Amino acid sequence: MVEKLICSLQQLLQDDIQAIHVLDGSSTSQNTVQRLLAVAEHSPAFMTLLAEPWLKTEISESTRVILMHCARIHLYARILDDALDENLPVHRKNLLRAQPMLWAAVQGITASVPKVVADEAVQLIAETVAAVQIDNQRPNPLYWGAKNHHLLLIPLLLSENSQNYQACRTGLSTLIALVQAGDEWRQGELNKFQLHADFLTFLTDCLNTEKLATLHRHGWYGAAERIVWNARQLLNALSR
Secondary structure: OHHHHHHHHHHHHHHHHHHHOOOOOOHHHHHHHHHHHHHHHHHHHHHHHHOHHHOOOOOOHHHHHHHHHHHHHHHHHHHHHHHHHOOOHHHHHHHHHOHHHHHHHHHHHHHHOOHHHHHHHHHHHHHHHHHHHHHHHOOOHHHOOHHHHHHHHHHHHHHOOOHHHHHHHHHHHHHHHHHHHHHHHHOOHHHOHHHHHHHHHHHHHHOOHHHHHHHHHOOOHHHHHHHHHHHHHHHHHHHO
8 A cells, every 4th residue: 555655656746847847958957857756756655654653554535635745845845955056047947837736735735634733834844944044054963854844744734733743753853854864975965074073963862762762652663763774874884
């Protein structure tokens, strides 16, 4: 069931990318579409980790719909990221063409959850924007989870901001931060002395046993295991 869900989300994002990105034969255009297609290929599996407590039995239509909306918002975040970082015509055009997709996702979320939960989602996006601005001034591992908190829309909306979600929010943010850290490492950013030291301090807190136990207790088994695996992989890479 989960594999089928992942495939459907991949197809949804691939179709959206095809509608948004117009290839013009340039290397910039080709690199851009490959980056977006990588999001379509890899992000759905990660999203199922965040939705794990709702995927143990038969997946409901409401769960499927919320995951579709959140997948589209994640794609939009990557398109926005390219437009802000690269600011080339191809990226600005993609950002413009992505607006209908974003509006459809936002309206779909609003129709799917109570207003109080939708309001909490707005606050989550505000946190994301604030963290991006801070991290852009000076990269800091403490903000690597928060600057991707649009991904927490998944457990927030599916749980309707339940106490279980609130208890696990920090742990899920840690998981997101470690995935971001992998990107930073591949780009060579963790070779910088101060950032390297800051990340090792952050990594120690990632393996907090109480945080991992809380995730496990509330059904995020895969998330807890992924935190440990990612932390070990990064520690090994940085120790070489």
